[in-house]
Amino acid sequence: MSVSASSAPTAATPPVLEARGVTKVFGGLTAVDGVDLEVGEREIVGLIGPNGAGKTTFFNCLTGMETPTSGRISYRGRTLSGKPHRVTESGLARTFQNIRLFPNMTALENVLVGRHCRTSQGVLSALGRGPRYRREEADGRARAHELLQFVGMDRHAETLARNLPYGDQRRLEIARALATDPGLLLLDEPTAGMNPQETASAMQLVRRIREQGLAIVVIEHDMRFIFSLCDRVAVLVQGQKLVEGTATEVQQDPRVVEAYLGKPVDGG
Amino acid sequence: MQQFLQQLVNGVVLGATYGLIALGYTMVYGIIQLINFAHGEIFMVGAFAGLAMYSYVLPESMQGNPFIVLPLVILAAVIVSVTVALLVERYGYRPLRRAPRLAPLITAIGVSIFLQELVRLFYPGARSQVSFPRIIEGPNLELGGVTIARTSLFLLVVALALMVALQTFIRTSRTGKAMRATSQDADTARLMGINTDRIIVLTFALGAALAAVAGVMQGMRFVSIDFRIGFLGGVKAFTAAVLGGIGNITGAMLGGFVLGIVEAMTTQYLLGSAYKDVAAFVVLIAVLVFRPQGLLGERVAVRA
Amino acid sequence: MIVSRVATSTSERLQATFTRPVRLAVGGAGSLLVVAGCLLPWATFFFGFPGKVTLAGFPGGSRLYPLLLVAVAPLLLVAVEGRRRAGLAAAWGVFGITAFNIAAIGFGRDLPLGLLEERGGGGLGAVAIGAWLALAGGALLIAAFASLPSSDEERPFRPGLPAALELLTIALSLGLILFAVVIALEVDETSRFISLIAFATAAGMTLARLNVFAYVTELFDRHRTVTLAAAAIAAVVFPFTQGGNAYWIRVFASIGVFAAAAIGLNVVVGLAGLLDLGYIAFFGVGAYVGALFAGAARTTVHVKLPFLVVVVMGAVIAAIFGVIIGAPTLRLRGDYLAIVTLGFGEIFRILAFNFDWLTRGPNGISGVPDLAIGSYNFGATNEVLGFSLPGFANYYFVELILLAAIILAFTRLNDSRIGRAWIAIREDETAAAAMGINTYRLKMLAFGIGAFMAGAAGTVNAHVTTQVSPDSYGFLESILLLAAVVLGGMGTIGGALLGSAALFIVPEKLRSFQDKRLLLFGIALIVIIRFRPEGIVANRRRKAELHDADPSTGDASGAPPGAPVVGAVAQ
Ligand SMILES: Nc1ncnc2c1ncn2[C@@H]1O[C@H](COP(=O)(O)OP(=O)(O)OP(=O)(O)O)[C@@H](O)[C@H]1O
């Protein structure tokens, strides 16, 4: 539990997320190399970079699914414990690049699982089914329906996740993450595999999530999506943060162009 | 000291059998991530096939000549074991390749029970112990007070030779390379034009052949077999495979020897023969808890 | 493979040549032949073959089954075209049962494996015209159904009955189940029992393919209270129907105890997805506690405690063992857990064998006395409302209470925050952890609760069997329990009950198979996993999961533990 007041932009309230020097080494490969990232309240930060740049690995480090080789991560001033479920309890929630729903549970049940860490009824209470249990269960269901409605798929509440179309699966993953009442949402390629309409509505969805008071970090390869949505964009190349700035700054930075397209050939 | 050395030798010989069976577990696991629970039974079937060759096919006049008997007995064991293993793969496991992992495991248990019962019911006299010929006769060798049966020495040599041959095959041959590729990533291997089905069949066949040899060895050493040897033999060999690092071929052999020695030593010095099977399980549990990747295995991400 | 290819090409030819009228004619002729054949004698002379098969004009013995099957077949053919698969199940049932009986009548004694040692013989000369007619009829029916165009369309079965009729359907279905059990219990002869099983399979497949089961299950679900009440009444009434005979009451008490343990295992395997191959050890712990503290004749602990205290104690001690075993192993993934639990199971058995001072080694603890609460002795015979109840019925009721409690616990846990977390872990452990579930703790909980249930069942079992010995708690027993869960249908109560009952009754009935039962058990495991991996009673989840493993929605089992794991963590 350390509050790093020195580096915070405003000393009074620490940033939502503060990552300092996060490094992850796999054998001989440094997948993430000393990355710093700060996310403020209600901010949407984009994370871009070529394939294999280490974006997902960085998310894994943030959420405790990988133990960083070095570096420190704190959420609202509190250093995060390494265990994924503790991280989620603290207020970070994520989606996965290759959708990881619970395929044989219904959409509603998927979201209810997200409520797990915000509910507390144990075995005895589940067996006894007292009023407290029933109230919590009913509240949970109401909240789950609300979230399904929020992402626009309430009518699929009883469909098995495996039977949902691809776009709905992505939205369901977001609803499930929101069910953990996060303060910061990490989205790993939320529009991968979507058609332009779905992408547009996903963009709307992300904006609406921000309006609910959440901060968001989003990994995407779709530049239009990133540049029209994000307050700030960080570029990761070969594990290192190359550039960070507003959409225009990043777009105009020659190093970014080079990282994506290679060095311009003389006279070419 | 002498006793210690004696137990060391016993352990090494015991471990050679475990190692040979463990190779089958480790190769199959490496390729399709299946614990082939029925592999122990393949070993048992091999022992019985060898015995059947000896008792029912070979004319009595030849039974005294190890140079004729041994190759034929091993050949019969290998043929039967490989056939059974391939049938099990084709009709038991292959249809379940895309199914959740519980399904093939239960099939494997079913196959295991089926093979045990088949032998128990239909092999003459197999409801209890059946005696197995020693094949290699002659006085024991004495080496600094340590007794080694001729059979044991022979078995050790054969086991080591087979292990080296297998290593060489997998390291250097084209097929061996294809096997390694398949174990790394079956889908990519298929895209690269490797017939993965063929590789899987081959893996099962190789494992079964080694288990069959181990079965004959077991019979010669203990001079008797019964239909239950597959269960314990299988579990212990699996332990050896895990101990060495599952999926790792050198590891399986090493694991076999370590387990054999541990078993011999604990029986002698710690627990006594009533608990000799406990030793193997304790080793298994300890390895999985403290070093799940095994002695030679690479670090495997295991998260709570 | 070859067989199925030939079958496919044959049915393609049939589809091409049979027009609708031809099909109806062939099917009608087949049905008539079967009916006539079943009413005519199947054997030329009487030689002890069961069921009065020499009599004409009366469908005795196994002749009843093809007749029942054929009752639906023409209906399917005429009324609901497109029911090809359902019709084929019925038609093959007719053909198979008849063919089996022909073989049994002609060569019973000489069949391979000595399956029917005591009956039959006399060669094909002993087989009478009726059997041949029925066989021919079955073949015609197969041809008629095979000639229907194959369509993959799934038609739900929704008769849309008014509520009262729905309740009646429930009552009838339960009654039918009970009736089937009673019939099955009364059939004594092996050949008839095999015919009955074949009939049940064929009829079951026909109904399943018509989606009737799905409908009935849904009805059960919708009218849960009614169903439960009806089932409870049936279970309580059962001992009164036995006319003072304890045999089947004893069998059912054993089934109940076994089922209670199976449901506990269902928590571990079916919900949390942890494969436990040494589960019987927890049952054994309970049984030893039960016997030792019940004042058994051969106890080594000379303390006698009240029954309820012993049940709780057995359950708690088993749960403690569960936690001790779970603590180091539940961090492992998947298959490793299976082998480690197998190891622990074996260690339990070896220890029970060798700790003479506590367990009396291989002899075990025998002479568990009758329960007594106050001055009431549970062994006494009772007269209730003019019905005579054998003393053993008391244990049956004790077991029924235990089973009811465990079923209630399972259902409530399944449908709760805890149950959802378990299923999430089973589906994708990594994602579950990312959703804030403490996976390790919840897996421990599943293990502990499973062990608790097994322990409680074990203490009761000590009284049912009156003795406890290490041989009853080996690997095979663990596998039997697992089989009851898996074959019955994972994650369902009905499956665990049905699986337990089947694994008890079927071996009991196949007495003439004697020591071949285990062989058949092995075959059954292989075949059922191959063709109906979701078990007899399918849970809608498992069914979806097992019949198409669609890689696009993510591999539910996650990364294999030993495989190369590049990129396997979370992308
Ligand atoms: N568990 C692991 N073990 C070894 N190497 C890994 C592991 N996970 C990721 N890597 C490597 O780390 C590098 C970064 O991978 P990562 O998945 O983070 O990239 P990414 O930026 O998300 O790429 P993409 O845009 O394709 O999703 C890659 O080279 C990958 O192969």
Ligand SMILES: [Mg+2]
């Ligand atoms: Mg990525």
